[in-house]
Amino acid sequence: MKKLSIAVLGAGSWGTALSLVLNSNDHVVNLWMRGEEQYQEILTTGENKKYLSGIKIPSSIKLFTDSIAAVKDTDIILLAVPTQKVREVLKSIQPHIKPHQVIVNAAKGIEQKTQLRISEVVEEMLPNQPYAMLSGPSHAEEVAINMPTTIVAAALKKDTAEFVQHAFMTSKFRVYTNPDVAGVELGGALKNVIAFGAGIADGLGFGDNVRAALMTRGIREIARLGKAMGADISTFAGLSGIGDLIVTCTSMHSRNRRAGILIGKGKSLQETLKEIGMVVEGITTTNVAYELAVKYNIEMPITEEIYKVLYEGRDPKDAVINLMTRDRKNEMEEIVNDSSVDWQ
Numbered sequence: 308m309k310k311l312s313i314a315v316l317g318a319g320s321w322g323t324a325l326s327l328v329l330n331s332n333d334h335v336v337n338l339w340m341r342g343e344e345q346y347q348e349i350l351t352t353g354e355n356k357k358y359l360s361g362i363k364i365p366s367s368i369k370l371f372t373d374s375i376a377a378v379k380d381t382d383i384i385l386l387a388v389p390t391q392k393v394r395e396v397l398k399s400i401q402p403h404i405k406p407h408q409v410i411v412n413a414a415k416g417i418e419q420k421t422q423l424r425i426s427e428v429v430e431e432m433l434p435n436q437p438y439a440m441l442s443g444p445s446h447a448e449e450v451a452i453n454m455p456t457t458i459v460a461a462a463l464k465k466d467t468a469e470f471v472q473h474a475f476m477t478s479k480f481r482v483y484t485n486p487d488v489a490g491v492e493l494g495g496a497l498k499n500v501i502a503f504g505a506g507i508a509d510g511l512g513f514g515d516n517v518r519a520a521l522m523t524r525g526i527r528e529i530a531r532l533g534k535a536m537g538a539d540i541s542t543f544a545g546l547s548g549i550g551d552l553i554v555t556c557t558s559m560h561s562r563n564r565r566a567g568i569l570i571g572k573g574k575s576l577q578e579t580l581k582e583i584g585m586v587v588e589g590i591t592t593t594n595v596a597y598e599l600a601v602k603y604n605i606e607m608p609i610t611e612e613i614y615k616v617l618y619e620g621r622d623p624k625d626a627v628i629n630l631m632t633r634d635r636k637n638e639m640e641e642i643v644n645d646s647s648v649d650w651q
């Protein structure tokens with residue numbers, strides 16, 4: 308593939324790790340960060356200490372604090388900032404974006420004030436701009452040291468998905484395509500809620516049985532909401548669904564899981580966020596997911612309990628009791644896949 312020029316907006320752990328992947332593919336990489344201090348640190352030490360310590364950032368990755376300069380003449384603009392900041396970052400570069408530039412989103416969440424997925428935010432701000440969502444089981448800490456990783460590039464148009472697949476794929480970073488943008492975006496966002504809950508269970512001292520139950524029942528409620536919102540439920544059985552749910556619920560790299568563990572151990576939300584020091588998307592996504600469940604009239608008992616722990620002061624131990632003592636159910640009732648999402 309022809310070497311591309313790619314702007315990576317956001318130099319947190321994920322933006323930095325993806326810059327390394329793209330750099331290893333010999334693309335020109337413009338890594339943008341908003342802080343002068345962070346810029347100076349990476350420039351002088353060759354390391355992004357706060358977000359990805361111990362990883363050398365090659366000098367071939369160009370550093371920027373001016374987002375307009377970073378996106379100029381690039382083929383791809385990769386969004387790697389927290390979900391709630393995507394609109395603000397896009398706004399700052401909006402007049403400078405050319406119609407051919409592919410927006411690739413790596414943020415896993417739903418905009419809180421609008422309940423929009425990121426593809427919908429991008430479409431609202433930049434109608435008809437080519438767009439892909441990159442999502443799947445992929446902790447930055449492992450990607451940055453070249454551990455084999457698989458991920459999905461979802462786009463409505465096949466050529467956009469394949470373009471992004473080519474751009475990112477290396478022998479250590481395998482990219483699949485998928486036409487179900489809604490499913491991939493929702494899977495990536497909603498798994499963080501369940502991972503946070505799995506962390507709470509760990510923090511309370513529960514074991515592997517509870518974690519497995521939360522993952523299995525969690526993907527069911529994610530799929531139920533996803534289906535109501537237009538996704539193909541088979542996507543939730545893929546890398547961006549159950550794949551990402553597994554890694555986030557089991558890995559100590561997961562900020563969502565680690566945040567849950569601290570809450571389960573009795574720390575306040577404020578103490579927890581301070582200790583993690585990076586974005587914990589599941590906190591806001593719990594709020595949006597709860598509202599969406601009400602709006603679409605979807606049963607999401609795990610999400611509801613986590614919402615009540617986070618926002619209504621429910622004791623996590625009571626949340627577990629509530630989940631265990633719900634009405635008796637038949638596991639096989641529920642979802643039938645009658646949606647069919649295909650390339651446009």
Ligand SMILES: NC(=O)C1=CN([C@@H]2O[C@H](COP(=O)(O)OP(=O)(O)OC[C@H]3O[C@@H](n4cnc5c(N)ncnc54)[C@H](O)[C@@H]3O)[C@@H](O)[C@H]2O)C=CC1
Pocket residue numbers: 317318319320321322340341358387388389390392395396413414415416445446447448584585586588
């Ligand atoms: N860390 C990981 O392993 C993965 C993260 N993601 C997703 O990527 C997104 C970003 O996450 P991380 O890089 O991990 O977060 P992070 O907390 O490591 O870094 C966030 C970055 O965004 C910057 N930022 C915050 N507010 C900003 C604003 N208003 N304008 C511009 N930049 C701002 C911060 O300075 C920081 O550089 C999240 O949605 C996350 O779910 C997805 C896959 C893997």
Ligand SMILES: O=C(CO)COP(=O)(O)O
Pocket residue numbers: 415443444445446447499502551554555560561562563564586587588
């Ligand atoms: O999405 C991720 C891994 O695929 C990262 O999850 P955390 O934000 O919980 O660290």
